[in-house]
Amino acid sequence: MINKVTLVGRLGADPEIRTLSSGTMVAKFSVATSESYKDRAGEWQEETQWHDVVLWRNLAERAQQYLRKGSMIYLDGKLTHRKWQDKDGNPRKTTEVVGAFFRILDGKRDGSEGSDNSAAAPADTGMESEEDLPF
Numbered sequence: 280m281i282n283k284v285t286l287v288g289r290l291g292a293d294p295e296i297r298t299l300s301s302g303t304m305v306a307k308f309s310v311a312t313s314e315s316y317k318d319r320a321g322e323w324q325e326e327t328q329w330h331d332v333v334l335w336r337n338l339a340e341r342a343q344q345y346l347r348k349g350s351m352i353y354l355d356g357k358l359t360h361r362k363w364q365d366k367d368g369n370p371r372k373t374t375e376v377v378g379a380f381f382r383i384l385d386g387k388r389d390g391s392e393g394s395d396n397s398a399a400a401p402a403d404t405g406m407e408s409e410e411d412l413p414f
Contacts, residue, residue: 288312306339351385
């Protein structure tokens with residue numbers, strides 16, 4: 280079985296960075312993807328989808344260092360669903376892309392020509408326990 284998501288899009292805001300009590304860093308942000316098509320009247324329409332993304336550990340550190348609102352990125356990851364309760368005790372469901380690799384597509388962010396614009400997660404990139412999730 281395969282659970283793989285590939286996105287190419289732009290960040291809607293700077294990544295939100297948190298550090299869990301265990302010391303693990305987590306980054307969360309949204310990526311917009313767009314499609315253009317002609318409707319029945321022959322008019323061009325653009326449809327934008329927003330995708331919630333979570334990055335863990337070294338990927339979160341790289342996101343904090345290099346990603347900014349408007350950055351265009353290539354992202355590979357997996358689709359996840361989790362249940363949680365809001366502050367009022369109401370049950371909620373969230374669908375997120377847990378990133379395993381990203382590459383910045385719109386240029387270097389640190390000004391050095393030799394730096395790599397990509398980051399990959401080690402093989403054990405899973406979520407911490409849901410109780411530790413800061414979002």
